[in-house]
Amino acid sequence: MTLRLILTRHAKSSWDDPLITDRERPLNRRGRASAAALGRWLAGSGMRPDQALVSAAERTRETWEIVKREAGFNVKADHSPALYLSEPDTMLSILKGATGQVVMLIAHNPGISFFARSILETPRLDSLYDRYPTGATAVIDFDADSWDAIGWRSGTLAAFEVPRHLIEEEAKAATEAALTASGAETDTPVSV
Structure with a gap:
């Protein structure tokens, strides 16, 4: 049987309010757009978790809620305080207790970047994967x-x-669709 992990770093968070704790920081506007793009990508790719393990921090919970809404997932998240700023060994320990066949883990x-590198049989060698920027999502299969x-x-x-790539692709597709639509209109013969 194949198990699938959808491993996501929370989307971009806000640093606007210096009075709130790190755990309480919400997503900023870019983070909300990124989480929405991730949700659309997961839904469009047919990747649907049947379990969600989410850090108890506000930015991870908000990332999950937006991804869930955009993708149409009907899964309740398990919010784990242990995933907040957790070490790779803690993430692995929590994942070993999962029960779903497709599990989304948001941390x-x-x-998460160390976990993403260490869990792969053959590590991916590129700086983007190594940095694991906000919103980065790896889909990892296990036999x-x-x-x-x-x-x-x-x-x-x-x-x-990564959300930046997804948002760029969505914008490119929208531009191409608009050009096609306007080109279709100009190609239509005009009767006099």
Whole structure:
């Protein structure tokens, strides 16, 4: 059986209010747009989690809620305080307790970038993956019957996306659609 992990770093958060704690920081406008783009990408790619493990921080919870809304997921998240700024070993331990076949895990850097590199059988060698920027999402497959059976260097990367790329692609597609629509109108013969 194949298990699938959708590993997401929270979207871009706001630093506007110096009086709130790090845990309480919400997403900023760019982060909300990025989370929405991730949700549309996941839905369009047919990647639907049946379990969500989400850090208890506001920015991870908000990322999940926007992704869930945009993708039309009907999954309740397990909000885990242990995932807040967690180390890779903590993430692996929490993941080993998962029960879904497709699990989405939303957490923070630097732990998530180390986790993303260490969980792959063959690590991806590029700086974008290594940095794991806000909103970065890796889809990782495991040839295992239960999450308890996975370990370091056991996953295969199926996909990797960052919101900036998704938003650029959506804008490009919208521009092409608008040009096509306007070109269709100008190609229509005019009767006199």
